[in-house]
Amino acid sequence: MAELVDQVDANPEAAAPSASKKKRNKKKAAAKDAAAPAPAPDAQAAGDGEQGSSRAGSREDVLQLVEQMRQSGSLGASSSTPAAAKGGDDASGVHKFWDTQPVPKLGESISDVDVNDVIEPNKPSSALRQEPFKMPEGFAWSDLDVTSEDILKEIYTLLNENYVEDDDAMFRFDYSMPFLEWALTPPNYDTSFHLGVRNERSGSKLMAFITGVPATAVVRGKPVRVVEINYLCVHKRLRTKRLAPVLIKEITRRVNLKGVFQAVYTAGVVLPKPVASCRYYHRSLDPKKLIEIGFSRLMPRMTMARTIKLYKLPDRPVCGRLRAMTPDDVPQAHALLSNYLSKFALAPKLDVDEFAHWVLPRPGVIDSFVVDDGTAAKNVTDLCSFYHLPSTVIGHEKHSTLKAAYSFYNVATSMPLQDLMRDALVCAKRVDMDVFNALNIMENDAFLKELKFGIGDGHLQYYLYNWKCAEMQPNDIGLVLL
Secondary structure, three states: OHHHOOOOOOOHHHHHHHHHHHHHHHHHHHHHOOOOOOOOHHHHHHOOOOOOOOOOOOHHHHHHHHHHHHHHOOOOOOOOOOHHHHEOOOOOOOOOOHHHOOOOOOOOOOOOOOOEEOOOOOOOHHHOOOOOOOOOOOEEEEEOOOOOHHHHHHHHHHHHHHOOOOOOOOEEEOOOHHHHHHHHOOOOOOHHHEEEEEEOOOOOEEEEEEEEEEEEEEEOOEEEEEEEEEEEEEOHHHOOOOHHHHHHHHHHHHHHHOOOOEEEEEEOEOOOOOOEEEEEEEEEOOHHHHHHOOOOOOOOOOOHHHHHHHOOOOOOOOOOOEEEOOHHHHHHHHHHHHHHHOOOOEEEOOOHHHHHHHHOOEOOOEEEEEEEOOOOOOOEEEEEEEEEOOEEEOOOOOOOEEOEEEEOOOEEOOOOHHHHHHHHHHHHHHOOOOEEEEEOOOOOHHHHOOOOOEEEEEEEEEEEEOOEEOOOOHHHEOOOOO
16 A cells, blocks of 8 residues: 555546655665765775774774764755655644554554554445446556566556656656566456556556555564555556545455455554654665766765775675575475564565565565574575665666665574575675665664664654554564555
8 A cells, every 4th residue: 555645635637646656755764865885084994894993993993983973964855855755744734544544543542552452343244346447438447467578568667657756857757567476476466456547548458556465464472354555557648537535445346345444554654653763874886887877976085996985895795504495495494483573563464375486586676584493404594685665767888787785584593693694695785786776674683784784764654454453663574665
């Protein structure tokens, strides 16, 4: 439901653009803040980055330098970062749509951990609307088979041309077709939740899109059937037709008819009412490129060479047993992750097939690595993973694509998490990523500062629909939404 956030509150003419910008802002904040290569005046001490040198001084000196950079603002987003990525809506704002929905109110404080249940009871099918919502004349609903290459190409084209572009028209979010298929076809996905709108007057061209993915979330120990709604997109030519509210109502109707009445979603804006508020952090992997394309800047007294040295990584992972995950690792890696996620107040509950779908490596989509104990049994002791989400660099004479890696699920038991994630950075660099992004959820605070991540100025709010529970801290969150 990331795209549902405030569509129906917006000016009707702006409803669909708002949706695209919210999604873009959520991810853009994770990229545009990312490069972070602009140190403070003492940058001469940067030396050789990860490797260190006589000029670099101690590890503490380098960390102090990074902290100075953070405080100087060089590790945060530029001033052009959209407001939505910074928290957006004022708590005093009017949310005409959300105030009618079964969600906690903005001014409502929930601190009792024993509160953990639905807001409105689930309804029987007979009490629900059976007919689809009416479309404007000339338009029709269309169930989309995302396993069809032709249809997937239609979806890709619609999103690529209409879904996301940053406020400065410098970058356009670029979901690949393999990524979209991965994101939308987990085990037990429902084709009726892949919903399109076609123009019957122009050869049935796809003009709007919204999706849902069924899942199980564990909320403070209680399993809850949920759906994640995503990719709400309306063609630029139809942004005066008020299609966004109709799309939201229709996907909600379909989900309810399948017996699902709860959802988990994220947004860059504050709406009624976040269950948790998190921050993106960003680790530069190719600072030179990020500066060249305008994602970051070179600070006074800091040369490009020193900036590159500051963020230099080893050529290969330090852990000699780190290797790409294989299908044979799935049972043990699934058990490892499931046990780890059980400690968090909000986390997914994945069966073995779902785990295999989400975590096994896919070229250009997700990279996953494991460490085994070196015995003949190859017992899996550690897991790290990141997914790929690039952006098109618009109108740049040298660079056409910004390659971003996003931290997914990571578990360390045989080594410190910091060491495992340093190797993850190396692996991301080895597949030509430009920046590595991570939220301050789970136990990520254990490595963010030490590994020279810079804090972004964008917040990511987590929401539960038709569910009330005590508010959570970022380190209570064990769920990553694409």
